[in-house]
Amino acid sequence: MPMTMAQEEAEKYPIHRCIFQGSIKTLSSLIRTHDITEKDKQGNTPLHLAVMLGRKECVQLLLAHGAPVKVKNLAGWSPLAEAISYGDRQTISSLVRKLKQQTREQMEERRPNLVAALHQMGDFYMELKWDFQSWVPLVSRVLPSDICKIHKSGASIRMDTTLVDFNDMRWERGDISFIFNGDQKPGHSLTVLDNKAKLFQRVRHKETELEIEDEVDILMSSDIMAAQMSTKGITFSRAQTGWIFREDKREMVGAFHADFYQINGMVLESRKRREHLSEEDLQKNKAIMESLTKGSSQGFKNGEPPLRRASLNPPPESNITWDEYIVAPPGQCPLLGRNLVYKESSKSFKATVAMSPDFPLTVDMLLNVLEVITPFKHLSKLRQFVLMKLPPGFPVKIDIPILPTxxxxxxxxxxxxxxxxxxxxxxxxxxYFEDPMRDYDAYMIMMMVLHNASCV
Incomplete structure (x- = not known):
C-alpha cells in the first residue's frame, strides 16, 4: 500500500527523528553512516533539535562527532542560541567550547592561504578614518572618531588604534596596538601592546576554564541577539550633483579620483530574545555587562570561586510528535522549548560609497588584511560590507550601519x-613589560560574544 505524503515526510531525516524520539542507541548507530550536518525543512540540524528538546546525551554525542555549532536554522538561530533559551549550563558550556574549537580549526585551515596572500601583497602604510554619526538628536555631538594606522610588511601587520571598544553608545579610549606575525606559530602570532602603560601580552590560542565560565555567565545573563546587514535587496545607482544640470558625482577622496554611488535598500535587521531572563535578571543585567565588558574577568575573590549562574528549570516537555513536527510548513516550526519573548526591528539606511579606480589596493587584498585585524565590531562590519558585490573600483569612502542608531x-x-x-x-x-594579569584574551572574548551576533 503506497505511503501518504505525510508518511513519506515522516520517513525523512532519520537522525532528526531518532533525536526527536530520544533514542541515543539509534543515534550511535546512524551517526556513522548519515550526515549530521543535514538540515530539515525548518533549517534545523540534528544538534538544533537535540538542544531544543533537552536531549543532553544526544548533544554530547553529536559534538563528539563534530556537529557544527555555528549554523543557523530558518528562524536565524544557532544551536547555541537555543541552548541559552533552554538554560542548561553544561550544554551551553559544551557548545561554547566546541564553537571555539571549530572556529580555531577553520582559521587554521585558512591561515596558510592568508599568510601566502600577505606575502604576495606589497608592503604598505594605510590610514582609515572613522567618523561615527547618529540620527538621534545630540548624540552625534558626543560620538567618537578614530584614525586606524596600519603597517604591513611580509606576513606581518600592525594596527594602531585609540578606539578600543564601541558598544551601545559607550566607548573606551586607549592607545593600543595589535601586532600579527603570520610566520609565527598560532599561539605566538598575535600580541597586544598598551602603549600608555608600556605593557604587552601574547594573546593565547586557547581560553582558560575561568574565561569559558565567565563567557557562559555573560550568555546566560543577557539577551540572545542577532543583528545583520541585509544585502538581499541592495542596489547601487550613480549619485547626482548639480541643481539644474544634473551629472554623475565625481570627487577627489584624498589623493584618489572617485565615483560616488547611492546604496539603495540597505537594511539593518536586529532580533532579540529574552525568555530565559527573569525580571530580576533584567534589573541586574546592565551592571553585570558593564563589569564584564571592561575586560576584567570575575576572578577569585578572597580565595573563593565566583558565584556562577545556575541552570534554569527546563521548559515543559514538548508534546509535539515527530509526525506533527515534520509536516509543519517551512518557517512555521512548532514550539519545542520555552515560549518566546521576542522582539524584531529593522531600519533602512541611506548610504553612499565612493569607488576609485586609482586606489593601489584591490578589494581582495583588503579582505585579506581585514581578516587579520577584525576583533573589533566596526572593522568586522567593514569586512561584511566589502564582501558585497560593489561597483567597479575600490571603496575609498563608505557609509555603513554599526548599530541601529x-x-x-x-x-x-x-x-x-x-x-x-x-x-x-x-x-x-x-x-615594555609583559602583563599576564591584563586580560586581553577575556576582553577579546567579551567583544566577540557581545557584538558578533552571528555566533549566536
Missing amino acids: VTAKITFQEFAFRNDIDPELFQVPSD
Whole structure:
C-alpha cells in the first residue's frame, strides 16, 4: 500500500527523528553512516533539535562527532542560541567550547592561504578614518572618531588604534596596538601592546576554564541577539550633483579620483530574545555587562570561586510528535522549548560609497588584511560590507550601519606602498613589560560574544 505524503515526510531525516524520539542507541548507530550536518525543512540540524528538546546525551554525542555549532536554522538561530533559551549550563558550556574549537580549526585551515596572500601583497602604510554619526538628536555631538594606522610588511601587520571598544553608545579610549606575525606559530602570532602603560601580552590560542565560565555567565545573563546587514535587496545607482544640470558625482577622496554611488535598500535587521531572563535578571543585567565588558574577568575573590549562574528549570516537555513536527510548513516550526519573548526591528539606511579606480589596493587584498585585524565590531562590519558585490573600483569612502542608531563614515585617507617599513614596528619594544594579569584574551572574548551576533 503506497505511503501518504505525510508518511513519506515522516520517513525523512532519520537522525532528526531518532533525536526527536530520544533514542541515543539509534543515534550511535546512524551517526556513522548519515550526515549530521543535514538540515530539515525548518533549517534545523540534528544538534538544533537535540538542544531544543533537552536531549543532553544526544548533544554530547553529536559534538563528539563534530556537529557544527555555528549554523543557523530558518528562524536565524544557532544551536547555541537555543541552548541559552533552554538554560542548561553544561550544554551551553559544551557548545561554547566546541564553537571555539571549530572556529580555531577553520582559521587554521585558512591561515596558510592568508599568510601566502600577505606575502604576495606589497608592503604598505594605510590610514582609515572613522567618523561615527547618529540620527538621534545630540548624540552625534558626543560620538567618537578614530584614525586606524596600519603597517604591513611580509606576513606581518600592525594596527594602531585609540578606539578600543564601541558598544551601545559607550566607548573606551586607549592607545593600543595589535601586532600579527603570520610566520609565527598560532599561539605566538598575535600580541597586544598598551602603549600608555608600556605593557604587552601574547594573546593565547586557547581560553582558560575561568574565561569559558565567565563567557557562559555573560550568555546566560543577557539577551540572545542577532543583528545583520541585509544585502538581499541592495542596489547601487550613480549619485547626482548639480541643481539644474544634473551629472554623475565625481570627487577627489584624498589623493584618489572617485565615483560616488547611492546604496539603495540597505537594511539593518536586529532580533532579540529574552525568555530565559527573569525580571530580576533584567534589573541586574546592565551592571553585570558593564563589569564584564571592561575586560576584567570575575576572578577569585578572597580565595573563593565566583558565584556562577545556575541552570534554569527546563521548559515543559514538548508534546509535539515527530509526525506533527515534520509536516509543519517551512518557517512555521512548532514550539519545542520555552515560549518566546521576542522582539524584531529593522531600519533602512541611506548610504553612499565612493569607488576609485586609482586606489593601489584591490578589494581582495583588503579582505585579506581585514581578516587579520577584525576583533573589533566596526572593522568586522567593514569586512561584511566589502564582501558585497560593489561597483567597479575600490571603496575609498563608505557609509555603513554599526548599530541601529549609529552609522560610520570610513575614509581611506592615505595609502602608500613602501619598502622602508621599519621591522621593529612588529616587535615588542624592549622597555615594555609583559602583563599576564591584563586580560586581553577575556576582553577579546567579551567583544566577540557581545557584538558578533552571528555566533549566536
